[in-house]
Amino acid sequence: xxxxxxxxxxxxVLKDGSVLRLREQQPDDVELVLEFLHTLSPRSLAFRFLxxxxxxxxxxxxxxxxxxxxxxxxxxxxxxxPRVVGHGIFIRTAGVRAEAAFTVADSLQxxxxxxxxxxxxxxxxxxxxxxxxEAAVQPENAAMLDVFAHSGFAIHTYSQPGLVRLEFPTELTxxxxxRFEERxxxxxxxxxxxxxxxxxxxxxxAGRQRRTIGGTIFHNLLEGEFQGPVYPxxxxxxxxxxxxxxxxxxDIEGPVDLAVVTVPVSAVIAVARECAAKExxxxxxxxxxxxxxxxRGRGLQDELxxxxxxxxxxxxxxxxxxxxxxxxxxxxxxxxxxVPPDRGQIGFLSQSGALGLxxxxxxxxxxxxxxxxxxxxxxxxxxxxxxLSFWDGDPRxxxxxxxxxxxxxxxxxxxxxxxxxxxxxxxxxKSAIGVAAQRAAASHTAALVSASDAAVDALFEKxxxxxxxxxxxxxxxxxxxxxxxxxxxxxxxxxxxxGGPGIxxxxxxxxxxxxxxxxxxxxxxxxxxxxSSPHASVRxxxxxxASASAEDYGAVIDMVAADENVDAIVVIFIPPMLTRAxxxxxxxxxxVARFKQPIPIIGVFMANSGITGHVKxxxxxxxxxxxxxxxxxxxxxxCRLAEWRKRPRSEPAVPAGVDPVAVxxxxxxxxxEKRAWLDSAETDSIMRAYGIPVLRSAEVETPExxxxxxxxxxxxxxxxxxxxxxxxxxxxxxxxxxxxxxxxVELAARQMQAxxxxxxxxxxxxxxxxxxxxxxxxxxGATNDPAYGTVVVVAAGGTAVELVRDMTxxxxxxxxxxxxxxxxxxxxxxxxxxxxxxAKVDLKALCDVIVRLAAMAEAHSAIAEIEANPVxxxxxxxxxxxxxxxxxxxxxxxxxxxxxVR
Ligand code: ADP
Ligand code: MG
Numbered sequence: 001x002x003x004x005x006x007x008x009x010x011x012x013v014l015k016d017g018s019v020l021r022l023r024e025q026q027p028d029d030v031e032l033v034l035e036f037l038h039t040l041s042p043r044s045l046a047f048r049f050l051x052x053x054x055x056x057x058x059x060x061x062x063x064x065x066x067x068x069x070x071x072x073x074x075x076x077x078x079x080x081x082p083r084v085v086g087h088g089i090f091i092r093t094a095g096v097r098a099e100a101a102f103t104v105a106d107s108l109q110x111x112x113x114x115x116x117x118x119x120x121x122x123x124x125x126x127x128x129x130x131x132x133x134e135a136a137v138q139p140e141n142a143a144m145l146d147v148f149a150h151s152g153f154a155i156h157t158y159s160q161p162g163l164v165r166l167e168f169p170t171e172l173t174x175x176x177x178x179r180f181e182e183r184x185x186x187x188x189x190x191x192x193x194x195x196x197x198x199x200x201x202x203x204x205x206a207g208r209q210r211r212t213i214g215g216t217i218f219h220n221l222l223e224g225e226f227q228g229p230v231y232p233x234x235x236x237x238x239x240x241x242x243x244x245x246x247x248x249x250x251d252i253e254g255p256v257d258l259a260v261v262t263v264p265v266s267a268v269i270a271v272a273r274e275c276a277a278k279e280x281x282x283x284x285x286x287x288x289x290x291x292x293x294x295x296r297g298r299g300l301q302d303e304l305x306x307x308x309x310x311x312x313x314x315x316x317x318x319x320x321x322x323x324x325x326x327x328x329x330x331x332x333x334x335x336x337x338x339v340p341p342d343r344g345q346i347g348f349l350s351q352s353g354a355l356g357l358x359x360x361x362x363x364x365x366x367x368x369x370x371x372x373x374x375x376x377x378x379x380x381x382x383x384x385x386x387x388l389s390f391w392d393g394d395p396r397x398x399x400x401x402x403x404x405x406x407x408x409x410x411x412x413x414x415x416x417x418x419x420x421x422x423x424x425x426x427x428x429x430k431s432a433i434g435v436a437a438q439r440a441a442a443s444h445t446a447a448l449v450s451a452s453d454a455a456v457d458a459l460f461e462k463x464x465x466x467x468x469x470x471x472x473x474x475x476x477x478x479x480x481x482x483x484x485x486x487x488x489x490x491x492x493x494x495x496x497x498x499g500g501p502g503i504x505x506x507x508x509x510x511x512x513x514x515x516x517x518x519x520x521x522x523x524x525x526x527x528x529x530x531x532s533s534p535h536a537s538v539r540x541x542x543x544x545x546a547s548a549s550a551e552d553y554g555a556v557i558d559m560v561a562a563d564e565n566v567d568a569i570v571v572i573f574i575p576p577m578l579t580r581a582x583x584x585x586x587x588x589x590x591x592v593a594r595f596k597q598p599i600p601i602i603g604v605f606m607a608n609s610g611i612t613g614h615v616k617x618x619x620x621x622x623x624x625x626x627x628x629x630x631x632x633x634x635x636x637x638x639c640r641l642a643e644w645r646k647r648p649r650s651e652p653a654v655p656a657g658v659d660p661v662a663v664x665x666x667x668x669x670x671x672x673e674k675r676a677w678l679d680s681a682e683t684d685s686i687m688r689a690y691g692i693p694v695l696r697s698a699e700v701e702t703p704e705x706x707x708x709x710x711x712x713x714x715x716x717x718x719x720x721x722x723x724x725x726x727x728x729x730x731x732x733x734x735x736x737x738x739x740x741x742x743x744x745v746e747l748a749a750r751q752m753q754a755x756x757x758x759x760x761x762x763x764x765x766x767x768x769x770x771x772x773x774x775x776x777x778x779x780x781g782a783t784n785d786p787a788y789g790t791v792v793v794v795a796a797g798g799t800a801v802e803l804v805r806d807m808t809x810x811x812x813x814x815x816x817x818x819x820x821x822x823x824x825x826x827x828x829x830x831x832x833x834x835x836x837x838x839a840k841v842d843l844k845a846l847c848d849v850i851v852r853l854a855a856m857a858e859a860h861s862a863i864a865e866i867e868a869n870p871v872x873x874x875x876x877x878x879x880x881x882x883x884x885x886x887x888x889x890x891x892x893x894x895x896x897x898x899x900x901v902r
Contacts, residue, residue, distance in 0.1 A: 007074070007124055010898035011309045013184065014111045017191030018281075018312030019381075019899065020085070022120060025073030029084070030064035032075070036084035041106050047141045048103045050163075063089060072128075074121055076104075076113055080276065080310055088117035096131040112183055114147040119172070119180055119896040122153065126170040135166045152176030172896065180896045185389040185416065191314045191382065192390035195282040196325040196372055198257035199228045201334065202249050202280070204271050205262035205287075206232035206240045213286060214262035215241070216336040217322060221260075224324075224333035224340060229254065249278050257281045260322065260334045265289030265300065268318070272304055276311035283308065284334060285318035291378050292319050305380050320377025321353035324360075326370055327396060335375070337361075344369015345398035346482055347391045349384055351376055351405045359403070359471070367614040367621075368478055371396040383408045385416055392420045399481045400426045401474060407459070410787045414463050414811065421464030425481045425641055429468045430456055446783055446865050454809035455788045462811045464644040466637045476634035479614070479623035485598035486642040489567035491517035492635065493560045494541035496572035497548040497579075501606060502541030505570055505628035512636035514568075516540050523563040530555055546576040550583035557591035561599055568639075569601040570631055581605055585624075589617035600638065602631045648817070655691065655852050660859050662689040667862050667887050678885040680722070680767055686885065690856045692849055692868075693879045697769040703749035706766045710741040716771040717741050721752050721763035729882075730799050732761055737771060772881055775874030776831050776841055778823075780850050781867035782812065782857035790858040794822040794850060796831075797870035804828075812858040819847035819854075832873060839875040846871070846878045864888040 009023040025033070037045065037056045046052045049059060066073040066089065076086030088102030102117045122133060133153075137144045139162065148155055148166050152175045158165040172180075207215030218240060221230045231252050232240035239245055246252050249259060249271070259280045261271055265287050275283055290301040301318060308315045316323060322335030326343040333340045341348075341360045348363070348370050350356035356375040363370060371394070374387060384402055391397045400420065407413050407430075417426055460467045468474035492514050496502035506516045519527075519540050527538035530552065537543040542560070544552050553571065560566055573584045588603055603615055603624035615622040625631040663686045670678055678686070680699055687694045698709040699722065710717045721734030729735045733755065736748045745768070753763045779797035782790055792814055795807035808822040820843060823829055834840040849871055857863050864887060868880040 013187035034060035152179035188386040188389040317377040321375040324373040342369040347397040417463035426465040484600035508632035550587040554587035707746035725761040777870035779869040819850035
């Protein structure tokens with residue numbers, strides 16, 4: 001970043017998937033800007049300066065005179081040596097207004113650079129107190145008018161003779177924000193599209209020996225029937241595996257879209273420079289020894305990224321195992337996998353390289369086909385989020401599977417995944433290690449969130465992505481999702497030829513939250529007619545006993561599939577003497593072909609006798625399992641997705657009657673005094689500002705004052721000791737409830753003070769609080785996690801929170817319906833619901849507290865953690881009793897459209 005700049009340098013992705021650097025204009029940029037102006041066509045110049053024949057040196061001087069206060073310039077940079085390809089500036093005219101203007105190189109117009117300059121300029125202007133932008137555009141300048149019209153800003157226009165004047169607030173409206181996000185995603189998708197559909201490939205470090213990595217990749221590209229030229233690049237060899245080789249990528253006559261780099265780490269930077277010079281579009285860097293290995297390696301990775309960003313090249317890896325596109329039109333296998341995957345509809349991303357190989361192998365064994373495979377390695381540039389954006393619109397991909405070790409940008413992931421999951425299931429294996437670093441946790445909320453990977457689960461809950469806890473579970477889910485319709489509900493019919501496995505399967509249903517379906521009477525009658533043996537059972541699980549033939553299977557499946565009480569079918573077969581597994585498999589496939597409406601069905605063949613992975617016939621593919629437990633676990637996953645899709649999607653409304661400005665003011669005041677925690681008066685005031693009921697209270701210094709203050713608070717009061725070291729008050733005996741207002745309070749205060757005097761936690765002040773009506777104690781808290789955003793916790797409250805650990809965690813925003821869901825998930829929920837004749841809690845009021853607290857945390861990123869413990873929830877409303885709020889200096893919001901900020 002340039003020194004003294006207001007705006008961090010950032011890399012942005014253009015509509016065509018290439019990358020551009022945006023940075024603040026510096027005084028010594030005048031030369032670069034002048035060069036830029038010289039490259040512009042007369043037409044562009046006339047548009048920029050609203051007149052023809054402008055003297056360029058003067059114009060450059062004028063543009064160069066930015067002071068960072070009343071005028072700010074932004075330059076878009078590309079290439080080596082760096083060239084300015086776009087320029088934007090605003091100059092304050094009067095107070096809160098500024099004139100804005102920008103220009104883009106003729107050859108790069110229409111790629112979204114103008115919108116980006118406008119967006120970032122507006123964002124910076126807004127943070128500097130410029131509220132309104134003005135611009136003047138000639139009516140013939142259709143491209144520029146288009147940028148404004150589709151910016152998402154609330155534009156007002158005024159027409160003058162020969163001039164359109166525009167005016168708009170610089171604040172990013174949700175609509176403008178949305179447009180930037182949309183553009184960014186389109187840009188990501190086109191980068192991946194380009195990566196996976198190259199017209200030509202070079203392998204740099206292609207080996208003469210097949211057994212080297214470079215040699216294998218080159219061989220795989222040839223053998224994979226890639227539909228374009230593949231060029232080997234090698235410093236000495238004339239020929240690589242009988243193909244004429246090149247010393248340098250720059251020696252290749254034709255264009256190179258994709259370069260696969262397998263040279264030793266020390267040579268990667270030089271190779272990347274050559275690729276930039278050759279105008280290669282994408283790099284896949286297999287070589288290891290970068291950020292995953294050492295600090296030096298991290299430096300090299302940054303350098304590599306720098307070369308890519310400044311040239312617009314995109315990069316996969318480093319430290320990855322390559323990419324595969326199974327489309328017959330492309331046939332790209334740029335990996336060293338010994339055998340390529342089968343063609344299919346699953347898009348697979350693996351962060352781990354070695355695991356990627358095993359995955360490809362396993363998918364083949366299980367009969368799962370892939371549309372594409374990408375090993376992202378260190379994710380220096382292209383990440384899972386880019387892939388999600390691409391797969392979202394890729395007609396060849398129906399199911400998405402991710403093996404992740406880390407979420408790069410979890411918020412971004414949530415945003416994209418939530419949309420994609422509506423149409424394409426996403427299965428994720430996320431290793432749990434190192435999810436949330438243990439923090440010194442002063443609140444229960446922070447402890448609960450950091451001690452588990454609850455935030456990760458909350459992320460999944462929000463996005464509808466299915467979390468698999470092992471690779472096996474991921475394959476199971478992939479198999480089901482890529483072949484079966486989603487179940488309409490959770491009622492399962494079990495068809496078996498042996499009692500034991502049927503019962504095991506029913507148990508597995510129960511423990512995975514599925515129901516063993518109650519069959520309709522008519523179905524039972526039909527079944528009874530077919531299964532005449534007295535030992536057979538026509539109740540679910542349907543036990544056809546060992547004598548069942550393949551025809552019996554077919555007939556029974558027909559009957560069950562027609563039953564309206566059944567949402568999914570599990571068919572279990574244990575090979576007895578008479579019936580062959582192959583015949584049952586055939587009966588299964590035939591029955592499915594007869595289905596009138598889609599209903600998911602799974603086979604369980606409990607023997608290693610040939611039927612593994614799938615039962616396949618012309619139009620039917622049915623996943624098969626060895627154990628009923630695994631089948632049911634996967635089925636339960638698909639049910640969760642189906643349920644998630646049914647949930648109303650309406651955005652939770654911002655609660656009424658909130659005063660964010662008041663909260664921001666209080667927090668800013670606390671930050672100014674360099675305090676980490678709000679005091680009780682501040683806490684009360686921010687709770688009130690968000691409409692969360694608190695108890696009346698007073699803070700005083702002496703026992704006498706305590707007695708006096710208590711008289712205003714009602715007949716029964718609570719006394720609490722306050723002091724710099726006092727954290728969990730009741731642990732120290734610093735909470736006395738049920739005191740009679742008056743002298744009793746004074747006595748209790750003296751005793752408390754005396755007892756704690758001389759300890760590490762002396763009482764320096766007293767807090768008097770009215771006593772809450774009886775109710776159930778609930779914890780409601782939130783943390784603002786830099787990676788996940790606002791994590792909201794609802795738990796069984798009071799003083800034994802960690803002991804009980806009865807909690808639910810979700811990501812904000814939380815609507816009233818979701819708040820109630822969180823409460824219902826608690827195992828102590830019956831306490832709120834009139835347990836053993838107790839009065840029912842007013843749930844609506846409690847949900848309102850959750851919604852409001854979550855909204856406050858989300859709207860104020862400077863609130864690092866907030867916890868109300870307890871909220872006492874009673875029949876006549878909920879009241880926050882003990883609230884702690886920790887604040888930190890919040891970071892600047894991310895620049896709009898920035899892929900990376902440097
Ligand atoms: P801490 O969490 O620091 O120990 P609290 O203020 O949460 O202190 O008080 C501990 C417990 O005392 C609460 O969980 C609740 O059971 C009870 N309590 C505290 N204040 C009140 C009050 N105003 N009305 C009723 N009960 C209270
Ligand atoms: Mg408490």
